[in-house]
Amino acid sequence: MKAARAPRWAVSFADLCLLLLGFFILLQAQNGRTDGLAAGLRSAFGTAAAAGEVARDLRFAAAGLFERDEAVLTAAAAERLRVIGTEARTKGRRVRIVSEGQGGGNARLDRWELAAARTAAIARGIRAGGLDEQAIAIAIPAISGPAPAGQAITVRIEGAR
Incomplete structure (x- = not known):
């Protein structure tokens, strides 16, 4: 059978x-x-990045970009972000801002609010360079495990829009 x-x-x-x-x-x-x-x-799979796709990561410690315990950019940081926005606009690139960790808080903002406000301030600084806000993405991923000390922000300049 x-x-x-x-x-x-x-x-x-x-x-x-x-x-x-x-x-x-x-x-x-x-x-x-x-x-x-x-x-x-x-x-x-042994393939290169798609044609015209160039990505560059710029990593910053938030404490070095902002006034102490505030979401106000220093003049030097505002100028640097404006230059990044101008470069991205002229080359037709997108920008992705990723915020990880949290700084201290202050009387007005707790740690989460300060981290979010700083991330938005970076997006506004890049937009000041003339980059369309549709070309800017903000990500604040969930943190698993112990939170990193301080807030780190990665600005990723991605391929063409």
């Missing part, structure tokens, strides 16, 4: 399910940093 054979499509379906599961695990492991995931997948 012959044993019953599974239909041929069942193997393909199982392969598809495992591939999707692996992909979603990769997405979850990236913790909202999809740019890193895309670059890693391109690298794994």
Whole structure:
């Protein structure tokens, strides 16, 4: 007596399910940093970045950009951000601002409000360079585990709009 054979499509379906599961695990492991995931997948498959796609990360300690315990940019920081915005506008780039961690608070703002206000101030500083606000994205990812000391802000200049 012959044993019953599974239909041929069942193997393909199982392969598809495992591939999707692996992909979603990769997405979850990236913790909202999809740019890193895309670059890693391109690298794994041996392909270069898409034509015209150039990304550059600028990382700042928030304490060095703002007046002490405030969301007011120093004059030097405001000028530097304006130059970044002008460069992004002239080259047709997008800017992504990622804020991680929190600074101290003050009498007006608690730690979360201060971190959010500082992130928005950086976006306004970049927009002062003439970059359209539609080309600016702000991200404040969830922190898992112990929060980093202080607030760090990454300004990522991405490929063409």
